[in-house]
Amino acid sequence: MKVTKTTTTKSETSSELDLFSDKKLTARQKKEIRSQVGEYIVEQTAIAISKLQSPIEGGEFKKTLSPLYKKKKESEVGTNVPNLEYEGIMLDELSFEETDKGIKVGVFGERAPAADGHNNLSGDSQLPARQFLPKEGEEYKSKYKSDIERIISDVVAETTSFKKKDFEDVNSSKSLYDTLSNIFGKMTRAELKLAVFRNESLLDFLEDMDLVEYL
Amino acid sequence: MSALNVKVKINLKKYRTLVRSSAVNLEVVNQFRNEVIPMIRDLVATGRSPVAGHGRFEGYKNPDNYPGKGKNKLKPRRPVNLYLTGEMMKEYSAWKVDGATIKLGYDINSSRDLKDKVRANNEGTEHIPERRFIPINGEKFTVSVMRVVKNIFTQRLKRLFSK
Numbered sequence: 372m373k374v375t376k377t378t379t380t381k382s383e384t385s386s387e388l389d390l391f392s393d394k395k396l397t398a399r400q401k402k403e404i405r406s407q408v409g410e411y412i413v414e415q416t417a418i419a420i421s422k423l424q425s426p427i428e429g430g431e432f433k434k435t436l437s438p439l440y441k442k443k444k445e446s447e448v449g450t451n452v453p454n455l456e457y458e459g460i461m462l463d464e465l466s467f468e469e470t471d472k473g474i475k476v477g478v479f480g481e482r483a484p485a486a487d488g489h490n491n492l493s494g495d496s497q498l499p500a501r502q503f504l505p506k507e508g509e510e511y512k513s514k515y516k517s518d519i520e521r522i523i524s525d526v527v528a529e530t531t532s533f534k535k536k537d538f539e540d541v542n543s544s545k546s547l548y549d550t551l552s553n554i555f556g557k558m559t560r561a562e563l564k565l566a567v568f569r570n571e572s573l574l575d576f577l578e579d580m581d582l583v584e585y586l
Numbered sequence: 587m588s589a590l591n592v593k594v595k596i597n598l599k600k601y602r603t604l605v606r607s608s609a610v611n612l613e614v615v616n617q618f619r620n621e622v623i624p625m626i627r628d629l630v631a632t633g634r635s636p637v638a639g640h641g642r643f644e645g646y647k648n649p650d651n652y653p654g655k656g657k658n659k660l661k662p663r664r665p666v667n668l669y670l671t672g673e674m675m676k677e678y679s680a681w682k683v684d685g686a687t688i689k690l691g692y693d694i695n696s697s698r699d700l701k702d703k704v705r706a707n708n709e710g711t712e713h714i715p716e717r718r719f720i721p722i723n724g725e726k727f728t729v730s731v732m733r734v735v736k737n738i739f740t741q742r743l744k745r746l747f748s749k
Binding site: 420 | 628629631632633634638642645653661662664665666728729730733736737740743744
């Protein structure tokens with residue numbers, strides 16, 4: 372999942388992620404993947420920030436404020452925690468948008484410059500680093516990458532289409548699993564079984580064809 | 587009557603009797619309590635709804651009044667979350683309904699005070715904006731919450747299918 376581009380303007384600070392380049396997907400699958408992955412990244416980014424952590428591999432997140440700003444924030448907001456919330460507008464504007472190759476995640480709106488201040492995607496920021504958006508070539512931490520890959524696998528499993536003739540020669544467990552491997556890709560038998568259970572149309576079809584006994 | 591809890595049911599076909607009766611066991615319930623509920627709490631703590639389609643919680647209408655200002659502040663003005671004493675979110679839990687169903691939310695036997703607080707915040711009142719943290723009327727949890735749920739059930743079903 373590569374970061375192919377970053378954008379820094381008065382109304383947008385974002386990182387563009389390529390989710391599809393090494394995958395063969397339908398338009399419907401791409402739409403579903405964009406929606407789910409985008410929502411997941413925005414939510415997990417918000418949680419990481421609240422825990423004063425960067426969601427980016429190798430990303431910095433300074434956990435202290437300057438004495439002057441600390442006092443001001445304590446007085447106005449009621450906390451001196453550097454959680455990137457003062458009025459809350461920047462995190463309200465943390466979102467994602469769809470692109471041809473995947474999504475772009477970022478801050479879209481009046482607080483976009485503030486987001487670049489924390490992330491320094493432009494290279495011009497003098498502020499302490501509190502990075503929550505990836506730069507070109509950077510990646511999210513492995514726990515997020517794993518979950519994103521699982522989201523994509525689930526969407527594929529749940530929406531993969533099949534043809535009746537794919538199953539014409541199935542007459543044993545081995546031939547059924549060979550056919551399922553051709554449809555879903557190389558997986559263990561347990562994973563193929565799960566993929567079938569996630570795909571309601573396929574499950575109904577196998578039941579109608581009396582092939583479920585081979586699962 | 588408005589909802590205090592929601593059922594999370596996994597879709598298992600009728601001929602998988604073993605799985606249908608055994609998918610939810612004590613281990614799965616504990617995993618829900620130790621992994622799914624904390625994810626819900628984490629999202630709420632950031633001021634985001636754990637229910638799909640609701641986004642960030644609405645801000646305080648009059649922050650000088652609540653949560654207050656100066657030394658009399660009850661809590662920080664941002665993020666807007668459901669934490670004051672922490673009691674309400676602490677009681678958010680999970681329990682088994684049957685072999686394929688878990689319930690998430692609040693026990694119907696909770697105190698009257700707690701139930702009123704849950705409903706008021708979840709659905710809103712004349713004075714309190716709606717800040718949804720329990721799905722109602724067919725709503726679903728967000729992707730992050732469902733990711734944890736799916737991971738738990740994937741592992742459980744893999745173990746059942748391997749027997």
